[in-house]
Amino acid sequence: xxxxxxxxxxxxxQHGYRLTTARRVILEALLASGGHxxxxxxxxxxxxxxxxxxxxxVYRTLEILSELGLIRPVYQGTGAAHYIxxxxxxxxxxxxxxxxxxxxxxxxxxxxxxxxxxxxxDFQIQGHVVEFFGLCADCRRVSA
Amino acid sequence: xxxxxxxxxxxxxQHGYRLTTARRVILEALLASGGHxxxxxxxxxxxxxxxxxxxxxVYRTLEILSELGLIRPVYQGTGAAHYIxxxxxxxxxxxxxxxxxxxxxxxxxxxxxxxxxxxxxDFQIQGHVVEFFGLCADCRRVSA
DNA sequence: ATCTCAATTGATATAAAGTATCAATTGAGG
DNA sequence: CCTCAATTGATACTTTATATCAATTGAGAT
Numbered sequence: 001x002x003x004x005x006x007x008x009x010x011x012x013x014q015h016g017y018r019l020t021t022a023r024r025v026i027l028e029a030l031l032a033s034g035g036h037x038x039x040x041x042x043x044x045x046x047x048x049x050x051x052x053x054x055x056x057x058v059y060r061t062l063e064i065l066s067e068l069g070l071i072r073p074v075y076q077g078t079g080a081a082h083y084i085x086x087x088x089x090x091x092x093x094x095x096x097x098x099x100x101x102x103x104x105x106x107x108x109x110x111x112x113x114x115x116x117x118x119x120x121x122d123f124q125i126q127g128h129v130v131e132f133f134g135l136c137a138d139c140r141r142v143s144a
Numbered sequence: 145x146x147x148x149x150x151x152x153x154x155x156x157x158q159h160g161y162r163l164t165t166a167r168r169v170i171l172e173a174l175l176a177s178g179g180h181x182x183x184x185x186x187x188x189x190x191x192x193x194x195x196x197x198x199x200x201x202v203y204r205t206l207e208i209l210s211e212l213g214l215i216r217p218v219y220q221g222t223g224a225a226h227y228i229x230x231x232x233x234x235x236x237x238x239x240x241x242x243x244x245x246x247x248x249x250x251x252x253x254x255x256x257x258x259x260x261x262x263x264x265x266d267f268q269i270q271g272h273v274v275e276f277f278g279l280c281a282d283c284r285r286v287s288a
Numbered sequence: 289a290t291c292t293c294a295a296t297t298g299a300t301a302t303a304a305a306g307t308a309t310c311a312a313t314t315g316a317g318g
Numbered sequence: 319c320c321t322c323a324a325t326t327g328a329t330a331c332t333t334t335a336t337a338t339c340a341a342t343t344g345a346g347a348t
Binding site: 080 | 304305306307308314315316
């Protein structure tokens with residue numbers, strides 16, 4: 001098991017960010033959550049540990065970690081974004097029409113597709129979103 | 145060319161919704177937009193046609209159409225959701241960050257990917273959305 | 289054509305999530 | 319142990335979406 005806290009801390013310092021008390025607490029709480037937590041959810045957890053830490057600090061720390069590619073916000077609906085740990089590359093989603101459950105997967109056949117498109121449409125690609133809609137096993141069972 | 149407005153109208157009535165003036169105007173504006181519009185964006189367009197129509201009506205109509213599976217909200221970030229038309233299961237778009245121009249394309253390398261995913265996640269795929277974000281040629285020229 | 293009543297509407301208020309500002313505080317290097 | 323830029327957090331604000339409710343409307347019955 002790799003010491004994620006260490007990895008995150010180092011990455012911050014390597015990029016010139018101070019490793020402050022607030023940031024340490026936030027990192028710990030974030031990692032303890034195992035990912036899939038909202039910003040405000042994290043604020044609550046953090047405050048159980050250190051009531052003095054402000055909302056903005058949590059938001060800003062999440063923003064920095066996102067910039068560094070260590071976490072990633074996932075927008076699944078109109079509510080708050082969930083932040084997930086980015087141990088590995090990127091994520092695509094299966095969104096169930098029945099229950100709005102979001103299943104993540106990593107396979108990415110789009111790199112190649114992107115290159116193709118770049119050329120054909122003279123378009124410089126910065127990112128992409130892929131979502132498959134459908135029914136997960138549970139919802140098929142219900143509606144059957 | 146299929147009469148989308150007719151399709152949408154019928155679908156509403158089939159499900160017991162009244163086809164009111166407001167809804168007709170909203171449907172027309174939505175279809176005219178070609179998809180890829182935000183709720184508030186649609187409110188503006190609708191009001192050029194009929195200034196009296198309220199924001200809530202537009203939001204509610206979008207909700208109904210989503211329920212019926214005719215459109216679908218896409219959440220790409222912290223901003224407003226974009227609604228896209230669900231004519232035929234899938235859509236591929238290049239969305240320019242500079243001018244918001246949307247380029248559509250047909251190539252679909254995702255059929256195969258879909259089959260793979262179906263099996264692995266026990267997920268019955270009904271459609272998908274792929275969006276590449278980036279800069280079109282014109283906008284690269286401007287910012288260069 | 290008119291009536292009737294539930295569906296629909298829209299003004300208004302509110303909630304939820306994220307962003308901007310700025311004076312006060314902090315911490316890492318000298 | 320200074321110093322000064324990075325960081326913090328209280329506060330205010332913006333944007334997006336939702337709830338409420340009295341007034342209006344439309345589709346079927348007459």
